[in-house]
Amino acid sequence: MTLVLARIDERLIHGQVSVGWAAALEPDRILVADDAVAADTWERDLVVSAAPPGVEAEVTGIADGARRLAEGLPGRVFLLVRSPALMLALLRAGAPLEEVNVGGLHYRDGARRFADYLYFTPDDLAALGELARSGVRLTARDLPGNPPIDLNSALAEGRLEFDQLPARGS
């Protein structure tokens, strides 16, 4: 198995993933790990229907996803979860994660801005901190053609303190 990208994106499969990243990475399979989506057949079909042609997509729960990633899936695998907390849960459940792309967390109540495409809550930052302390390399990047931002350095240098981040629109 080649894990071509492990991405945190609250929109899961959408235009940036199906066109931007899929064209650059040419995955054979998109694996969405999400207990809520996996438990709802209609939601599961909706998410899978957004995958690009020729790319197999499936939705699993966190525990099942971690197990399958640990065992190794065939081909080039693109992993998607919707939040840092779920990526951390996947790691703790045994998924072999060395590098994570933080690609899309848009504004929600209580979140503060780090980039146009990244608004973090305290829970997001706590989970990212845990991922970094576990040795995972964290990179912020919405699209493959845009410059990456090293989040491990941002965390280490205190640039990801919630209180220091600007509120929306400020």
Added chain:
Amino acid sequence: MSLGPVPILLVAHRGFGDGLLEAARAILGQLPPVDSFSNEGLSNPELEARIHRWLDGHPGPALILTDLGFGSCCVAARRVSRGQDEVGIVAGLNLPLLLAAFRSREHETMADFLRHLARRGQESVEVYSGGNPA
């Protein structure tokens, strides 16, 4: 019996929806009831809430036009309208399709209307090579 005037919502990336409405105004002048917003900067729950509010304000048959079938706008619209057969969604929006969408009165049911829009959108794509039909 006619479906009557159907309120329309465009949900698309960046300024695509507003741009299409500007183009439609240049062709038709005053437009029937239509609204537009972008997914720009909106989380999925926020985008869904906006679509939900719009549908709440337009009870009965309604049409949502989106750009990419696999994009967040269409996925959000599908999620919000789950189980509401009076709400039609068309993905793959282009200008001929939008102009056809303003003529809902010519159709009897939402299902007929949607089938016509799908056909219109597909037929509106024409290709030429050297100035001649390819």
